[in-house]
Amino acid sequence: MDRPLTSGNRPEDVRERQVQNHSAKEIQAENRDDVLRHPSSDKRQKINFSPASSGKQWELGKSNLEHKLTTFGDIVYQTCPVTFGAKQHQTKCPPQRSKRQLEMDTLRKQKRKLKKQIRAASSEETNGLLVIWRQLKARHSALSRAEFARKKRSQKRKNQERFIRDPFTFARQLFQQPKSGTLTVERKSSKLI
DSSP: OOOOOOTTTSHHHHHHHHHHHHSOOSOOOOOOHHHHHSOOTTOOOOOOOOOTTOHHHHHHHOOOHHHHHHHHHHHHHHHHHHHHOOOOOOOOOOOOOOHHHHHHHHHHHHHHHHHHHHHHSOHHHHHHHHHHHHHHHHHHHHHHHHHHHHHHHHHHHHHHHHHHHOHHHHHHHHHSOOOOSOOOOOHHHHSOO
């Protein structure tokens, strides 16, 4: 069954439409002649590999795992600092002390100073200095209780996080005996026979 040839079905028209639809109209390549004329000065030398039929030389090429890992590490450390840059060494600063801790330090110093004054003071001044010292002591003990409660909460939160992360390891550490002391066995007697 041939179709009747109409004005849109003639072979010339079909061919013309295909050319119009599929022809590359405005493809322009970048002018890269300057790159081709001036090759990179960092051209690597060709490697003189031995032929595949020489089996003994290729056996030497099969190195152990440690050599491969160190070589891979060397390659990574040669290329990555160029790409990502080297990390700058930062000095660790001590953690900042809270207001409560700073106040506890000043109270401790004031209490020491008052103790010295009490020892050197006459009997009339001693009672007044003792009253001041007791006030400082009460304030210091209140702050230390609050600090202890904060540390206890922090430790509890850390333990909960450790338990959630790995419950089996956490439970094993609970029942494991703490390691203490030093081993005093000589090397010769510790070898199994």
